[in-house]
Amino acid sequence: MVEHLANRLSATAMTCRDRTQEFMATCKSMQSRQQQNGIQPNPTGATRQRTEFTLIAKRIGKDLSSTFTKLEKLTLLAKRKSLFDDKAADIEELTYIIKKDINSLNKQIAQLQEFVRGRGAQSSRHVQTHSNTVVVSLQSRLASMSNTFKNVLEVRTENLKEQRSRREHFTQSTISSLPPPIMNGHGRHMHFLAFSSHVHSTEHLLVEFDFEKQGSHRKTELNSLRFVSH
Incomplete structure (x- = not known):
């Protein structure tokens, strides 16, 4: 009986093969193919990076919208040509705030771009392309807003010149209407x-x-x- 069981175990052992090396080779092969296809070996890290990128991009987009709202208000004030109702203090304050916002946004977008470049080797081609597209879009929005801001400041400068000219003309007209003894x-x-x-x-x-x-x-x-x- 014992001899019979021993023979069966021996036969079973002969039919079992140690395939550990094959398993390791298969894993290495799959990992190599994933790297070639741009697939992140660590899905948890990839998800975390995508989430972080999305949060940063959304925050920058929100700041861009907020600054654009301020720029719209500045545009309305700068286009006013009233000689006696000029909101100079409000215009100066908004101009200062918008300049500060634009500088901050420029730095944030540059940091986001560095973040994308830093994870380039660890992210898939699709994720990398999408991230670059988002960065370019944010840069384009900022550049457009900066040009609009520059145009508004130029309009403000021209209106100030026009107001100064109208004020001088008004002063001369007032003097000319005075009695002759004090005309000159x-x-x-x-x-x-x-x-x-x-x-x-x-x-x-x-x-x-x-x-x-x-x-x-x-x-x-x-x-x-x-x-x-x-």
Whole structure:
């Protein structure tokens, strides 16, 4: 009985083959094919990187939209040509904020591009192409917004020149509507002379009035002397 069981185990052992080496070779072959096809060996790491990229890209897109809203408001203010209702303080504040936003967005997109380049060897071709497309799209939106911002500033500069010209014209028109004596330097001088003459004549009258008072007083003194002599 024991001998029979031993013979069966021996036969079973002869029919079993150690295929560990074949399994390892098959795994290496599959891994090699995955790398050639651009498939990430570590799906968990690939998912994490895709999620991180998506979050960063969405945040940049949100910041772009926020800055564009500010730019629209600045455009409306910069196009106003009212001489007496110019929102200079609001325009200066928005200009400063938008410049700061554009610089920040430029840095964020550059960092995102470096992130894509850094994971290039670990991501599939499809993921790499998609990521590059997203980066280019963000760069294009930022460039378009920067050009619009530049045009708005140019419009603002032209409106300031026009306002200055209108203000000077308004000032000249106001001066020309004043009375002749103060139209020019000569007119002001004549006006001053007329006033001086009036003052001088008034002083002359006061002197004459004082002289008459003195004369009257002297006459009184003479009459008193005559009365005493009599």
